[in-house]
Amino acid sequence: xxxxxxxxxxxxxxxxxxxxxxxxxxxxxxxxxxxxxxxxxxxxxxxxxxxxxxxxxxxxxxxxxxxxxxxxxxxxxxxxxxxxxxxxxxxxxxxxxxxxxxxxxxxxxxxxxxxxxxxxxxxxxxxxxxxxxxxxxxxxxxxxxxxxxxxxxxxxxxxxxxxxxxxxxxxxxxxxxxxxxxxxxxxxxxxxxxxxxxxxxxxxxxxxxxxxxxxxxxxxxxxxxxxxxxxxxxxxxxxxxxxxxxxxxxxxxxxxxxxxxxxxxxxxxxxxxxxxxxxxxxxxxxxxxxxxxxxxxxxxxxxxxxxxxxxxxxxxxxxxxxxxxxxxxxxxxxxxxxxxxxxxxxxxxxxxxxxxxxxxxxxxxxxxxxxxxxxxxxxxxxxxxxxxxxxxxxxxxxxxxxxxxxxxxxxxxxxxxxxxxxxxxxxxxxxxxxxxxxxxxxxxxxxxxxxxxxxxxxxxxxxxxxxxxxxxxxxxxxxxxxxxxxxxxxxxxxxxxxxxx
Amino acid sequence: xxxxxxxxxxxxxxxxxxxxxxxxxxxxxxxxxxxxxxxxxxxxxxxxxxxxxxxxxxxxxxxxxxxxxxxxxxxxxxxxxxxxxxxxxxxxxxxxxxxxxxxxxxxxxxxxxxxxxxxxxxxxxxxxxxxxxxxxxxxxxxxxxxxxxxxxxxxxxxxxxxxxxxxxxxxxxxxxxxxxxxxxxxxxxxxxxxxxxxxxxxxxxxxxxxxxxxxxxxxxxxxxxxxxxxxxxxxxxxxxxxxxxxxxxxxxxxxxxxxxxxxxxxxxxxxxxxxxxxxxxxxxxxxxxxxxxxxxxxxxxxxxxxxx
Numbered sequence: 183x184x185x186x187x188x189x190x191x192x193x194x195x196x197x198x199x200x201x202x203x204x205x206x207x208x209x210x211x212x213x214x215x216x217x218x219x220x221x222x223x224x225x226x227x228x229x230x231x232x233x234x235x236x237x238x239x240x241x242x243x244x245x246x247x248x249x250x251x252x253x254x255x256x257x258x259x260x261x262x263x264x265x266x267x268x269x270x271x272x273x274x275x276x277x278x279x280x281x282x283x284x285x286x287x288x289x290x291x292x293x294x295x296x297x298x299x300x301x302x303x304x305x306x307x308x309x310x311x312x313x314x315x316x317x318x319x320x321x322x323x324x325x326x327x328x329x330x331x332x333x334x335x336x337x338x339x340x341x342x343x344x345x346x347x348x349x350x351x352x353x354x355x356x357x358x359x360x361x362x363x364x365x366x367x368x369x370x371x372x373x374x375x376x377x378x379x380x381x382x383x384x385x386x387x388x389x390x391x392x393x394x395x396x397x398x399x400x401x402x403x404x405x406x407x408x409x410x411x412x413x414x415x416x417x418x419x420x421x422x423x424x425x426x427x428x429x430x431x432x433x434x435x436x437x438x439x440x441x442x443x444x445x446x447x448x449x450x451x452x453x454x455x456x457x458x459x460x461x462x463x464x465x466x467x468x469x470x471x472x473x474x475x476x477x478x479x480x481x482x483x484x485x486x487x488x489x490x491x492x493x494x495x496x497x498x499x500x501x502x503x504x505x506x507x508x509x510x511x512x513x514x515x516x517x518x519x520x521x522x523x524x525x526x527x528x529x530x531x532x533x534x535x536x537x538x539x540x541x542x543x544x545x546x547x548x549x550x551x552x553x554x555x556x557x558x559x560x561x562x563x564x565x566x567x568x569x570x571x572x573x574x575x576x577x578x579x580x581x582x583x584x585x586x587x588x589x590x591x592x593x594x595x596x597x598x599x600x601x602x603x604x605x606x607x608x609x610x611x612x613x614x615x616x617x618x619x620x621x622x623x624x625x626x627x628x629x630x631x632x633x634x635x636x637x638x639x640x641x642x643x644x645x646x647x648x649x650x651x652x653x654x655x656x657x658x659x660x661x662x663x664x665x666x667x668x669x670x671x672x673x674x675x676x677x678x679x680x681x682x683x
Numbered sequence: 684x685x686x687x688x689x690x691x692x693x694x695x696x697x698x699x700x701x702x703x704x705x706x707x708x709x710x711x712x713x714x715x716x717x718x719x720x721x722x723x724x725x726x727x728x729x730x731x732x733x734x735x736x737x738x739x740x741x742x743x744x745x746x747x748x749x750x751x752x753x754x755x756x757x758x759x760x761x762x763x764x765x766x767x768x769x770x771x772x773x774x775x776x777x778x779x780x781x782x783x784x785x786x787x788x789x790x791x792x793x794x795x796x797x798x799x800x801x802x803x804x805x806x807x808x809x810x811x812x813x814x815x816x817x818x819x820x821x822x823x824x825x826x827x828x829x830x831x832x833x834x835x836x837x838x839x840x841x842x843x844x845x846x847x848x849x850x851x852x853x854x855x856x857x858x859x860x861x862x863x864x865x866x867x868x869x870x871x872x873x874x875x876x877x878x879x880x881x882x883x884x885x886x887x888x889x890x891x892x893x894x895x896x897x898x899x900x901x902x903x904x905x906x907x908x909x910x911x912x913x914x915x916x917x918x919x920x921x922x923x924x925x926x927x928x929x930x931x932x933x934x935x936x937x938x939x940x941x942x943x944x945x946x947x948x949x950x951x952x953x954x955x956x957x958x959x960x961x962x963x964x965x966x967x968x969x970x971x972x973x974x975x976x977x978x979x980x981x982x983x984x985x986x987x988x989x990x991x
Binding site: 449452657663664673 | 831837839841947951974987
């Protein structure tokens, strides 16, 4: 800043962003076409290899959260349908899947991976339409990673004895009931189905009620791959459908990804039953920036950590901790970078932040924005334009946040970042760990020994050092403490689907 | 006739009184708790009488309260960082040292187990197996990590690995029947993996457990890593399993009336549960396994970019 600037301008620049991206920086729209997505007006349940009408004949709508327009109506599975699905999964397990040579099982899963790769564009567009996530993310992360998960676990099917130490015999558990969230609809389906099938189980899967379409499309792939009927059954519905799966006595294993409250409820519901359980629950992950970090890279990591997928990420780096000496500079850089984020049409390739998944989620986030302000935190939101229709939240940063504030304790699940400062390693480790959650954490420093020292003190299942929100089928993922139990991904993700003698 | 008997009795009495007046009185042991490396009595001041099969009182055993558990939990939590940071080699040596101490004092343990109803050979066998179990897990200290960790070949340019870390504080409810071997079989895999424990010992066979705390106290095991309480399951299990700053439960038994509330309490904060069935044969190979260590471990995956 030039020396002859007035005092007031200087003072202003210390708190306000100096760069004005929105004025001189515009992008022509670059929408991805949705023409090649073939959608039916209504979808039935996928049971025993066929699309089957629900017993009670009830259907619900799934919306495009960016337009609030209905995409399709989807069957609501009741207890009767879930029972049918479990029976079909049991039969497929007893008669076909558990008797089949393991290498053949593997080849089916490989097939699924390949067909998904072939149809990746269609799936990406549909994922963005049904869930609101930017096409940039669905086409480069969600769909390719889902295919990679099937490909990775396919190879495990005939190598299970190598997943277990000490020559212990392993066997599949039977029928796995799987309940997945709306933030990564297809990817979570792949995380659940691929290891279950590779380990030799059959599946009853319930997608989230706001994002059922890619899972139903995946059922089409199962048909195309000639997957034996009943090996995977997909029942759509809301909480009651999930509860019916959890309560079904024919289920040998429950895998759930979602909120900590519901996860605890499931753990409780399974008391007294011989049903295995893995839980992948909520988080309030710390992203820690040390003064010796490469700050520009760290800013990218912070952005990716919290604004990726509208912040609808269980491992989102929602609590930012910045070492005091660089806090001022970092806030300025971060706010400048936030101003460049484009919020809008998920199908536009320029879009950074898409639509909030549903109206209830939008209301929840807005409620937290109010709470934050009321608690005395300082709210910063970018000035970007947002569409008239649909569900949107501008990227948000809260500063002046205290450890005791609800916004720094509770999972918001939106593009809302809280920032606190710290002076010493001990202080930040204590603050970062002071939460019932323990899913993930980020550490930014150029000092290698500090990376290892800090990351080993953080009570979290995934630690990203000088990076954030990276996922891979070979890398185990899951939480400490109330963020869940069991791991998904990698060799460790296979074990929850195996009985080890 | 009766005079004669009287005379005889008087003589006998005189003799025994003479002996009594010269006899060295044995020192009886006060059986106390083991919390934070110290041997406190229960804060409640309560006790129960432990009797042998003839009905003779063996000890007035502490009847621990909720407050005792909370004190022990505080000690266990405070000990987690130091113990988790101790090198696996160090942890292995401490477990080995525990075996050494137990071996050296085996006569005392045999005597206690015998007084609780085992035959001499049963008692000897249980003590020997307890020693061997400690050796078994001492040897695992610096190996289970290599068996269960992984370097993950991610597709992106990152160095990525998954390794185990201790779960934290474990509430451990030891088996009722096998007071020493069962207790050690459950404590060893928990602590060799860097966890700290609060143990509820067997109600009917607590002597070995209490004396084992003397082994712990002389094995360089940091204070608070193992805390041992005596008392009733009915009173303590609910507190031990519902505490929100306990990470896992290790439970021996199959009682429906204990298991159900225990597992419901576990769901309060997603505690991990390690179950040891009643029918467990504690002398079998199956009762020792690195998978018992794994049950009380968390997997942490760390990512770091590769590049300059």
